[in-house]
Amino acid sequence: MGGNKISGTIPKSISNASKLIMIELSFDSFSGLIPNTFGNLRLLEWLNLRGNNLTTESPNTEWNFLSSLTNCRKLIRFLELNSNPLYGVLPLSIGNLSASLQDFHANNCKLKGSIPVEIGNLYSLLDLELSSNDLNGSIPSTERKLFNLHGLDLSNNNLQGSIHMSFVA
Numbered sequence: 001m002g003g004n005k006i007s008g009t010i011p012k013s014i015s016n017a018s019k020l021i022m023i024e025l026s027f028d029s030f031s032g033l034i035p036n037t038f039g040n041l042r043l044l045e046w047l048n049l050r051g052n053n054l055t056t057e058s059p060n061t062e063w064n065f066l067s068s069l070t071n072c073r074k075l076i077r078f079l080e081l082n083s084n085p086l087y088g089v090l091p092l093s094i095g096n097l098s099a100s101l102q103d104f105h106a107n108n109c110k111l112k113g114s115i116p117v118e119i120g121n122l123y124s125l126l127d128l129e130l131s132s133n134d135l136n137g138s139i140p141s142t143e144r145k146l147f148n149l150h151g152l153d154l155s156n157n158n159l160q161g162s163i164h165m166s167f168v169a
Contacts, residue, residue: 005029010054015040026050026080033057034086039068044075050082050105059087060112067093076100082107082129089113095121107153108132115154120145127151135159 009032010025021043030052038047047069056063063086069075075098086109095118097104102124111133119128120142128146131153138161139154 007031009033010035010049012037014038017041019043021074022046024048025052028052030054034065036065036068038065039071041072042074044069044072046078047075048078048080049084050080052084054081054084054086056086056088059110061088062091063088064091066097067091070096070098073098074100076102076124078103080105081109083109085110087112090116090119092116092118094119097122100124103127105129106133111135113137115140115143115159117142119143123147125149129153130157132156137161139163 005028007029010030012035014035015037018041020041022045026048027050031054033056034049034054038044069079070093079101080103082105089112094116099122101122103126104122107129111130113135114137115130115135117140120140123145125146126148127150129151132155135154135157136159139159
C-alpha cells in the first residue's frame with residue numbers, strides 16, 4: 001500500500017492479520033504512533049514505514065514500538081523507518097531484535113542519544129543506516145561484531161572518537 005498518500009493512523013488491528021510477512025506503508029501520509037501491536041506479527045519479515053509523519057509518545061523517550069518488534073523472530077529482511085519525525089532514543093532492546101535482521105534504516109528520524117552497545121548483537125546486519133539524526137557519543141566497539149556489514153552510514157550526526165580498524169580492514 002506504499003506510495004498512495006493514505007492518511008490517518010496505522011490501525012492497531014493490522015496485527016489481527018497474523019500471517020502477514022510484509023508490511024509496505026512507505027511514502028504515505030500516516031501520522032501518530034507506530035503500533036506496539038506489530039510485535040504480535042510473529043511471521044513478519046519486512047516492515048517499511050519510510051516517509052510518513054509517524055511520531056513517538058514523547059521526544060525524549062525510547063522507541064517502545066521497537067521493543068515490541070523483538071517478538072518478531074522472523075524479522076530477517078528489512079526494517080525501514082527513514083524520514084519520520086520519531087524523535088526519541090534507540091532502546092537497549094534493539095539488541096534483542098531478530099539476530100537474522102539484515103537491513104536496519106532509521107535515517108532522518110530525529111534520533112537523540114547514543115548508539116546502544118547492544119546493536120552489536122545484530123550480527124546478521126548487512127546494512128545499518130542511522131544518518132542525519134542527532135546521535136552523540138562514540139561508535140560502540142560492539143559494532144565490530146557485525147562481520148557481515150556491507151554498508152554503514154552514520155553521517156550527519158554528532159558522533160566522535162575513533163573508527164575501529166575492523167571497519168576499514
